[in-house]
Amino acid sequence: MTAPLTRQRPPRTRAIMLMQHAAGMLVALLFLAPLAWTVLATFKTKAESGEPPLPPWPVHGVSVENYFSIGQFGSGLSHYVGNSLFVAISTAILTILVSVLAGYGFSRFRFPMKAMLFVLILATLMVPFQSILTPLFLILAALNLQNTLTGLVLIYVTLQLPFSVFMMRNAFDAVPNEIAEAARIDGVKGLRMLVFVLGPLVLPGVVSVGLIAFLNAWNEFLAALVFLTDQDKYTLPVLMTAVRSGRFGAIDWGALQAGVTVMMIPCIVLFVALQRYYIRGLTAGAVK
Amino acid sequence: MPAGRSRGLPANSPPAPGARVYRRKRRSWAGLIYVLPAVLLVLVFFVLPLCMTGWMSLHNWPLLGESRWIGLGNYIALWKDRGFWRALSFTAYYTVAATVGLLGVGMALALFVERPRPGVGFYRTAFFLPVVVGFASASLLWAWLANVDSGLFSPLMRMLGITESPYNLLATFTPAFWLVTGMVIWKMSGFYMVILMSGLQSVPTDFHEAARIDGATRTQRFLHITLPLIRKPIALALILSVTGSMLAFDQFYIILAGGPQNQTMTAVYWIFNQSFVSFRLGYGAALSVVLLAILLVLSVIQLRLLRDREDGR
Numbered sequence: 001m002t003a004p005l006t007r008q009r010p011p012r013t014r015a016i017m018l019m020q021h022a023a024g025m026l027v028a029l030l031f032l033a034p035l036a037w038t039v040l041a042t043f044k045t046k047a048e049s050g051e052p053p054l055p056p057w058p059v060h061g062v063s064v065e066n067y068f069s070i071g072q073f074g075s076g077l078s079h080y081v082g083n084s085l086f087v088a089i090s091t092a093i094l095t096i097l098v099s100v101l102a103g104y105g106f107s108r109f110r111f112p113m114k115a116m117l118f119v120l121i122l123a124t125l126m127v128p129f130q131s132i133l134t135p136l137f138l139i140l141a142a143l144n145l146q147n148t149l150t151g152l153v154l155i156y157v158t159l160q161l162p163f164s165v166f167m168m169r170n171a172f173d174a175v176p177n178e179i180a181e182a183a184r185i186d187g188v189k190g191l192r193m194l195v196f197v198l199g200p201l202v203l204p205g206v207v208s209v210g211l212i213a214f215l216n217a218w219n220e221f222l223a224a225l226v227f228l229t230d231q232d233k234y235t236l237p238v239l240m241t242a243v244r245s246g247r248f249g250a251i252d253w254g255a256l257q258a259g260v261t262v263m264m265i266p267c268i269v270l271f272v273a274l275q276r277y278y279i280r281g282l283t284a285g286a287v288k
Numbered sequence: 289m290p291a292g293r294s295r296g297l298p299a300n301s302p303p304a305p306g307a308r309v310y311r312r313k314r315r316s317w318a319g320l321i322y323v324l325p326a327v328l329l330v331l332v333f334f335v336l337p338l339c340m341t342g343w344m345s346l347h348n349w350p351l352l353g354e355s356r357w358i359g360l361g362n363y364i365a366l367w368k369d370r371g372f373w374r375a376l377s378f379t380a381y382y383t384v385a386a387t388v389g390l391l392g393v394g395m396a397l398a399l400f401v402e403r404p405r406p407g408v409g410f411y412r413t414a415f416f417l418p419v420v421v422g423f424a425s426a427s428l429l430w431a432w433l434a435n436v437d438s439g440l441f442s443p444l445m446r447m448l449g450i451t452e453s454p455y456n457l458l459a460t461f462t463p464a465f466w467l468v469t470g471m472v473i474w475k476m477s478g479f480y481m482v483i484l485m486s487g488l489q490s491v492p493t494d495f496h497e498a499a500r501i502d503g504a505t506r507t508q509r510f511l512h513i514t515l516p517l518i519r520k521p522i523a524l525a526l527i528l529s530v531t532g533s534m535l536a537f538d539q540f541y542i543i544l545a546g547g548p549q550n551q552t553m554t555a556v557y558w559i560f561n562q563s564f565v566s567f568r569l570g571y572g573a574a575l576s577v578v579l580l581a582i583l584l585v586l587s588v589i590q591l592r593l594l595r596d597r598e599d600g601r
Contacts, residue, residue, distance in 0.1 A: 028414035052443040102326035109319025130556045131576040134563045135340035158333040219422025221538045237424030253438050263425045271420040
């Protein structure tokens with residue numbers, strides 16, 4: 001590595017590079033293997049699902065029985081997928097609405113108590129929500145939102161706010177003033193300015209905020225476990241955990257892995273499709 | 289991260305002359321209306337419950353029926369609550385193990401994918417993919433891999449000759465603990481890779497060139513050039529990992545249900561049980577206040593340590 005002479009490098013670097021790639025591939029395989037193992041296991045027949053997954057792929061024929069048998073738990077698979085989708089999509093939309101408005105307000109206006117309110121929203125990050133679960137439970141009850149998906153959505157949106165408002169404020173800050181100024185001279189202001197002039201310019205930020213809100217709401221477990229007491233209201237993670245704990249009889253590992261696959265697929269697809277926005281959101285949140 | 293910096297915090301930068309006119313004209317309550325929904329949500333679902341936690345912790349507060357003021361009664365009770373302290377010390381133990389693993393593996397991965405090389409995009413995606421899968425999914429997945437009847441690990445260990453008979457990894461503390469910790473490292477080290485990678489990429493390459501010409505080895509360069517320059521991302525990674533691990537719940541609940549023999553009961557799990565299984569809401573609130581205080585102290589200590597060293601230089 002300390003070779004200062006360039007002519008000495010090629011053969012040696014090539015060997016090192018090959019070794020590095022071999023090591024890299026091995027580690028990448030370790031990271032991907034559990035995911036692949038699960039997805040492959042779901043396509044085994046019922047009988048084969050009870051056996052140890054060696055080899056990982058189906059040996060006695062491909063089958064989708066496992067996906068049908070998740071349907072037998074509670075109110076059926078589509079019902080719970082519906083619950084999870086409702087929670088995740090509502091959280092994403094509401095988070096976008098609230099944080100775009102707030103980001104616009106904090107970036108483009110002056111008003112009383114502005115700095116204090118901004119700090120208040122960011123301060124939410126300092127206190128983990130796990131420590132305020134009990135009073136949240138009572139507040140939802142007081143609002144008649146206990147055991148509802150709507151109540152859960154409102155909590156998820158609040159959890160997303162510090163990151164999302166911060167992200168959107170910066171996105172609006174990055175828009176040159178000349179653009180807003182030009183539109184204002186043309187008589188555009190207020191909400192129309194936000195939607196038609198600035199909106200398209202902050203779209204990447206909106207995608208990041210919405211994507212991360214969706215994934216967090218889709219995957220969240222503890223709040224859903226605490227606030228949803230009716231089996232009918234369960235989101236997928238709570239349902240599948242009930243399956244694993246044996247609430248629906250002996251654990252059907254094949255069906256459980258099918259459920260896990262249903263939970264993982266949207267995350268993986270969205271991430272691979274929108275990777276850029278996800279990482280941008282992550283690093284923007286981290287730079288704070 | 290050259291690109292990241294420009295996205296940083298322009299908050300206090302002086303606005304352009306035009307902007308000042310623009311903003312002065314808008315000085316009004318209009319802005320307040322835009323931020324109102326966000327502020328209301330934070331007040332109702334964050335500030336209010338935070339205040340209530342403190343208030344409830346001073347009461348005997350059952351789920352149904354009257355709550356009764358008992359002053360510091362809950363705090364005195366928790367002082368003697370051996371289950372809570374055992375859960376807290378287990379959580380601390382787990383936090384150390386997980387943090388060392390996450391930062392170590394995260395740094396190794398970050399060093400590997402920091403600079404462009406053929407296939408670097410594939411490597412980054414592969415290492416990061418488990419991060420986007422939820423904790424519940426990952427826990428259920430590993431619970432399957434580890435179960436003794438139809439899982440993967442037990443037959444694999446027999447094939448490799450580590451054990452001779454089927455081995456239940458979840459039955460005793462040590463293997464169960466390392467299984468969960470291993471799952472967390474598998475799932476989360478990609479996240480720390482990204483944070484540390486953005487730090488590594490901001491280290492100017494000339495520094496390394498200069499040191500290399502002076503004959504510094506790779507290890508020397510890493511220890512004396514890279515590490516001091518990426519102290520901030522390391523501090524961030526450290527705080528995120530410590531806070532996240534101290535709040536661990538999902539994986540211990542789903543894979544181990546706190547077992548074997550309640551030995552993997554974490555602090556949040558204990559609070560969850562007190563509040564939502566035994567319905568001692570006031571007591572749960574007192575436990576939350578203590579956990580919150582511990583987390584704040586830990587964060588302050590970490591920030592101090594990393595800042596002091598910076599001043600010392």
